[in-house]
Amino acid sequence: MVVPLSRMCEGEMGKIRKLELPPLTRERLCGLGFVSGEEIQLVKVAPFGDPKVFRIKGTDITLREDISMWILVETSSVPLSYATNGEYFVSIINGGMGFRERLRMVGIEVGKKITVTGNIGKRIEINANGILSALSRGQAMRIIVRER
């Protein structure tokens, strides 16, 4: 799946596909290693939601949304909130102990298989090993899943 870099979630990895940016910005980013095929990870989001820190070639680079939305990455993992119906593996959960614990209660844990049974409106319905649950969009944003 190809998404803008800005749509990735904390911890998510992807491969750069294309930089749809003006030449000068592109050249500066090239010097920092932003070339197609390169692995990139969203490491951290700033206190106010933007900018974000990306790790590329072992260094942390800060970009704002106005640039990162024009960098396209190929990623096999998506935030659960964007997942269509089907089977997925949970790869990352962004949240504190409480959040993780609540998810564990409904069978959602890192490495476990889950099935999205409905993704309409404000709720995402999940079947995790027989346990049915519904998550809000905000909660689902914090769970990164990988397609099978």
Added chain:
Amino acid sequence: MENHRDEIESRKSTIALLGNPNVGKTSIFNALTGSRQVVANWPGVTVEKRAGVMKHHSHTVDVVDLPGTYTLGATSLDEKIARDFLVNEKPGVAMVIGDAVNLERSLYLLLQVLELRGDVVLAVNSVDEARKAGFEIDKNELSKQLGIPVVLTSAVTGEGIEELKNTLVKSTKSSSHVHYLFSDEVEAHLRDLSERIRGNPSLAGFDERWLSIKLLERDYEVQKITGITLDYDFSVEIAETRYKYIKRILSTSVKGKEKIGWNFSEAIDHVMTHRFLGILIFLAVMYIIFQLTFTISGPLSIMIEELLGGLGRAFGGFIGVDWLRSLVVEGIIGGVGAVLVFVPNIFILFLALGILEETGYLPRAAFVIDRPMYAMKLSGRSFISMLLGFGCNVSSIMSTRSISEPKERIVTILVSPFISCSARLPVYVLIAGTFFGSRAGVVIFFLYVLSIVITVLSALLINKLFFKGEPSTLIMELPRYRKPRLSSIILYTWNKGRHFLEKAGTIILGASVVIWFLSYFPSEGAGSFAAIIGKSLEPLFIPLGYTWEMITSLVFGIAAKEVIVSSLTTFFGNLSVSGSSLGAIRTLITPEVALSFLVFVLLYVPCMPTLAVIKNETGSYKYVLFSVFYSLAVAYIVALIVRIVGGLL
């Protein structure tokens, strides 16, 4: 014979230092040149040029530290300076300093240098950190692959520095161009373009393959030089080819793998840039810096004050001539001394900023605070410049050169003078101490908050006025945390703080003498020239309620803000920092007028050196005039509001 020839050759040559930012380039430069350094500006621009002399055995070589860059394009002023130096000055040796922990990106710059010229040396710095991280660099293999001398160094442990010096003084013959080819299509274009360039005699001094590559990358400067503009763009492909070539080199020359799991930097970063903690830590750091500057320096300031008092008495004792005694004791010792008292404050402030810069926290601070700055159409990067403004507006404005966006740079330059620099602090301490006693701290805090508020509002206004509110971009590296090293922090503090001492010895000394002259002749006090100047301006200041002495000190303060303190001292006699003797000023004005005066001092016309730097950095008197009139208007209005509101309370 061989050695002899080398010596003569190297004596003539210059070594240019290149490297990515944050690779320890300055540390290597310090290690090579020691204290034999000169700091000046590059011709035409105010980017700092650091040059030094390396003495090694019988060799003496000039070393020039070029600005840190990621590429040799011309996307920022720093890059343009580095590239122009290589192209026009043709230094004997180009030394690229790479980062052992992140060799890939360092080699990207190296390849670009090798496309341009031969005689390149690669120093791979921070090898100690790389070893700790678990990988080993095979320098012989690297050297063989690249066809240039490679030295592994660590500026921290001193490893490899001797070897590096040995390598540099040997005449280092390496061929131009690395042995890597672009795709057939690109190579065909390069052949065609080289042909065209060879046909142009005015381009004889340039390397045609380099020019051709740059043309395919659509480099604006090279398009201008060659007069060739292509309608196709291979920049992406060229960059990818370089990285592919680098990957191949590294696959044979770097062994071991980076340890998985949390390293030191990540662990610290988790806290420092944390969603909630990050902001708290940021505020705490700012608070601690100001606490340190005020508390530690207190006793030191008093010591200096007493020392100068003694000096004044000693001189006063044996100078018989009245006017001469007055000039030396009240004019020079009193005037310059009133400023020297704040030397500890300023050095401690720069020490704190030096630690923040050296450890790598400053970019994190910029990251944490970027979003609110973005609302002002600025970036966290300009925040760092503004932060430096709390030390000195001149250094703050000079530091804006690393902001790549021209419009953001202009806005930052124009609002920086509203940041309350350390030179204004003496005025606050003096007046607030005199009028508000134990609540002086609150008053000073209010002034700092006001300074920030006015800066924010002005940034928004100026952006709207000149740039129609367009935002800027931010591409910033968060370097690894480094253990701060005492020697480099001391060097940093001294280099920045020295400026203040120089000012005390020149501008402030001169101004002190002038002020003394104007206030002593034709007759001391109300009959002096100074009084005439102040009194002629008095009608303008009636709404604010300032006395002619205060107005005169404001006029003199344009030379340098500290001068306000020395001139007030000259007019009112023994005002002192500790507030023990309060002088005549307390009987003349009310506390709200005093507060309004402080606000005026905070906001009015930037000092002469700042105005000079604004002219230099923006290259236009338009911005200087704007700065003068805008700040006067703001100062007058806000000071008036403070007086009126203060009077009601």
